[in-house]
Amino acid sequence: MTRTEASRMSADERRNQILQVAIKLFSRKGFSGTTTREIAQAAGISEAIIFKHFATKSDLYSAILDYKCHEAGLEQSFSLLHEAIGSKNDYEIFYELTLNAITHHEKDPEFLRLLMLSALEGHEFAEMFVRRKIEPLYEILSEYIAQRQKDGVFRNDINPKLIVRAFLGMITHHSMNKLLWDSQQRILKVSDEEAARAFSEILLSGIKKNREENSNVEN
Amino acid sequence: MTRTEASRMSADERRNQILQVAIKLFSRKGFSGTTTREIAQAAGISEAIIFKHFATKSDLYSAILDYKCHEAGLEQSFSLLHEAIGSKNDYEIFYELTLNAITHHEKDPEFLRLLMLSALEGHEFAEMFVRRKIEPLYEILSEYIAQRQKDGVFRNDINPKLIVRAFLGMITHHSMNKLLWDSQQRILKVSDEEAARAFSEILLSGIKKNREENSNVEN
DNA sequence: GTCTATACTAGGATAGAC
């Protein structure tokens, strides 16, 4: 089964190779910024082959997003969450979630790019991803926060969903910055662990009740 | 000087009109997603006129980004900051900055879109904007934070730049979300003031020293 | 300042041979 370079592949191999090459290009230049010519060239094949595997350029794009959506599912985070939430170890929850997200963004930078680009370009994919992955995440997290507010551990004068937004904002903004600028040492260069620690600390201290507030509460 | 509709304009008027129309389109569909045909159509003129005013499509795009960069300067925030920083009224600083940013993003949604799209597409504009506007903002804010850490008011175990990043992350992520989804009532719908209040509260409480920590500090 | 007409290139997609 040894093979040199781009010689004859099986249909599945070829399809997959095209997918991989196209992911790189679409994630860097967006849908309309990428041509099927480039994709073919980068894959070392003729354009005709692309259209054997994907009826249209749009189909290829959709296939990519679909693929990435499964691969980059937040299932890992979800299970992490469910586990942690039982324990009510707040710091653990936020730290692990953050570190998990940041390292994931790092390992798969194309995903963030594709997501952002497709969102800005108004592709249905982004909306689907939000509906199927982000909204549930909001639900779980904000419910947990609401619970901790009822427990009297978190201050209850902030909308839980706004807390989630603040939290996800820190994370995604940080990842975007890393993706776009930090490689050139612009602005900031820190380890993922340090970032995760900082964000969890800020968020948690930010939403925890002060002890004194706690004691002279009005009802 | 009364005029009906798209009849003969002066060169400057026309140029400006093209700019405005193009801003809308480029911000929605990106550079390569927008055609000069569409722009001409939307402006109610022929393509030839566009090329009378801008040598190439790229030139038009650059002109837009340049224009937006000036218009959307953070000067307002900077002067706001300088004022506030003297007073050391921490909450005021963060709240005003946040509200200012959010309302600005709201008033000029095209700006965020153009910035993000050009950043993702690797256009030099985004990099320039970061260098000229964002980096200075980081400097000012992180210096202020470092000062407050020295004052013993903020905890000093978090990198000031990471704090700035967390802060800007909340804000821009929130604005992006509003831009992309919240109009459809997805996820979250809150007033700008409530969001600004939440973000400033979280951040500030998150980075302030606890009173007890404050008293039994080790050196 | 504006249009119509058009040149020219690039991009998506297909036919048909191997």
Next chain:
DNA sequence: GTCTATCCTAGTATAGAC
């Protein structure tokens, strides 16, 4: 499975008349 050749449309850009 793959290529070459090619079709066709869309896209940028220009010429020249009004």
